Amino acid sequence: MKHEIGTYLISPLLLVLLFSGLAGLLISFYLLKYRKNPGTLFLSLMQFSTALWTFFYGLEYAATEIDLKIFWSKFSYIGIVFAPVFFYFFSLHFANKQHKLKRFIRYSLPAIAILFMVGVATNDYHHLHWQSYSISTEYNTTIYQYGILFWMVFAFNYFLLILSIANIIPLVFKFPENFQMQIALIITACIFPVIGNMMYVFDTSPIPGFDWTPIFFVLSGIMLSYINIRYGTFDLIPFARNKLLDTIPDGILVIDKFLRVADVNPAFLRLIREPKEGIIGRPLIDVFPKRTSLIEQLSQMREIPPMELETIIDGQNHFMDMRISSLYDHQNNLSGRLVIFRDITEKTVYEQTISKANKQLKQEIKEKEKLISDLDAFDHTVAHDLNNVIGAIVTSTDLLQYEIDSKNHENLEEIISLIKLSANKSFHVIKELLTLASVRQQDVRTERIDMQKIFEESEKRVEDMIKTSKATIIKPDDWPSAYGYGPWIEEVWVNFLSNAIKYGGKPPVIELGSTLFYSEKKIRYWIKDNGNGLTKDKQQKLFQKYERFNQTHIEGTGLGLSIVKRIIEKLGGDVGVLSNAIPGEGCIFYFTLPQEDPSKK
Incomplete structure (x- = not known):
């Protein structure tokens, strides 16, 4: 049943086209709800393009004059050339191949579509798209004789449609079985427009000259929308994957x-x-x-x-x-x-910090345990030594008081000498204790030291021992300079000198020198006596605290060499002794210091 209004013929097929165009618009707006999902915006634009195509084709189909039909046909090409472009963009995003959508492709495909539109619009001047056209009096359709430009548009559209389907087909094999039905329906929806267009181009339509393609495109959009409503496809695959991986x-x-x-x-x-x-x-x-x-x-x-x-x-x-x-x-x-x-940087750094803190804590515990051990041993040794010298001082003061009261001054000089000797011994014990404490707690800044000057100061401090023992000291002409802390090195030399005098020969002959170790960049300073020497067993125990040999005739706390060891190790060096335990050859005591500034390493 047909009605003619002016230059337009109203028919059931026109109503189908108009309804299809309206459905395409509604689907386009519906899909905009999902525009944040990758590719859905392009699917919405494709549906909008097919809606325009359908509306304008409906107006072409309804027109009864050839010029009016060509006018609306030219407008329908807005949807004809852009629908495949947007569909191709959608397929790339849906198949997670958007990395292939390079800037060149993103702009060149729409540019080609616009050029085709210009070719159609200017067909009256070159007839490359339509060579001729006429109206079918039986069906009111337009019968075209196509030129080369039409077939270029045809090839362009089908090339994009084939690529789009090729992008989606592999998803059937990639997704689980419960998603494969959805992918198959999407592929079927993609094939619909191809069937409609083939019927039109190769004149197999039941209505000659009638283009079913826009209607089939709308059917494709309806099916895709149904798939989304029924299965939530656009929310799940592959956008859920993208969302997960992106976040x-x-x-x-x-x-x-x-x-x-x-x-x-x-x-x-x-x-x-x-x-x-x-x-x-x-x-x-x-x-x-x-x-x-x-x-x-x-x-x-x-x-x-x-x-x-x-x-x-x-x-x-x-x-x-x-x-x-x-x-x-x-x-x-x-x-x-x-x-x-x-x-895991934060976790690793945290673990390294904890490990470093534990290591430092263990070191501190070890040092405190050593200190406690030092103090435990020191209690007995120092208390015994101080008890002897202080007892001697107390006894001497009693004798001194008795001599004064009896006005007998014959023994005063001997008593005063005893008091002075006992006081000196007490001072020596206390000084060793203070030195041990300062080395344990004090951090010092090392500097290049004048070893000759430091030794001369040490020599002055044991000058009385040298004179009393008639010791001979052989010193080098030149002392190499090293890095250390002057006051502590002075204590080391005092200890080494006093030991060499105590344990040396009768009289002591003491020789000093140094050796440079180029590869290690260290200097070894040594002192050699002419005593009886030390066995290997005694050498191993020598630098332990409160070890003292020949206790019967040599007094002291046994603390000195342990202090020397702690001083030198804190300054970055080491100490030791060399001896063959042959009388007259004595021992060689040594300590090393760095030749370069340790703080710059």
Whole structure:
């Protein structure tokens, strides 16, 4: 049943076209609700384009004059050339291949569509699109004789449609079975417009000259919308994957079986500071040239255990926990690797800090235990020595008081001499204790020292011992300079000199010198006596606290050499003794100091 209104013929097919165009618009607006999902905006634009195509084609079909039909047909090409472009863009996003949508393609395809529109609009001047056209008197359709430009548009549209379907078909094999039906329905929806267009172009339509393509495009949109309403497809696949990978804080790298970068997520791109377009498809060795050993493992090993990597990001060290999962196809052949990078810098630094703190704590505990041990041993030794000398002082003062009261001054000089000797011994014990405490607690700044000057000061402090023992001291003409702390080194020389005099021959002959160790950049200072020497067993015990040999005729706390050891070790050196235990050859005591400033290492 047809009604003619002016130059337009109203028919059931026109109503179908208008209804289809309205449905396409509604679907376009409906899909805008999901425009934040990758690709859905392009699907909405495709439906809008087909709606325009359908409306304008309906007006062309209804027109009864040839010029009016051509006028509306030219407008319908807005939808004809842009619908496949937007559909292709949608398929790339839906199949997670948006990395292929380079800037050049994104702008060149719409530009080509616009050029085709210009060709159609100017057909009256070149007749490259339509060579001729006429109206079918039976069906009121337009019968066209096509030129080369039409077939270029035809090839352009079908090329994009085929690419779009090719992008979506592989998803059937990638997704689980419960999603495969949805993908199959999407592919069916994609084929609808192809069927309609084939019927029109190759004149197999039941109504000659009638183009079913826009209607079939609208049917395709209705089916896609139904799939989304029924299954929530656009919310789940592959957008859920994109959303998950885009928001997950771990870096994800997908490698194909040829060790090429197949996919990455934004977190991984932030780690390597490179754009996605710059690494997709590139060999792994080009992206990570410094990780050749790891890449060799990827190529040789089927399964790779978790490992930690250290890398530099923005000039700072970062620690990564790397886990690699192998990907297999349905025939259990290795098809690629999934690599997950988790930044564990904060955790690693925390563990290192804890470990360092524990180490320091253990060292402090060890030092405190040593100090407690020192003090325990010191209690007995020092208390015994102080008890003797203080007892002697008390006894001497009683004798002194008795001599004064009896006005007998014959023994005064001897008593005063005894008091002075006992006081000196007490002073020596207390000074050793203070030295031990200062070395334990005090941090000093080392500097280049004048060893000759320091030794001369030490020699003055034992001048009475040298005179009393009639010791001979042989000193070098030149002393090499090292890094140390003058007051402490003076204590070391005082101790070494006093021991050489005490344990040396009768009379003591003492020789001093130094040896430079070039490879270690250290200087060894030594002192040699002419005593009886020490056995290996005594040498091992010598630098232990409160060890004292020949106790029957040599007095002291036994603290001196332990203080020397602590001083030299704190200054970055070491101490020792050399002896063959042959009388007359004596011992060689030595200590080393760094030749360069330790603080600059």
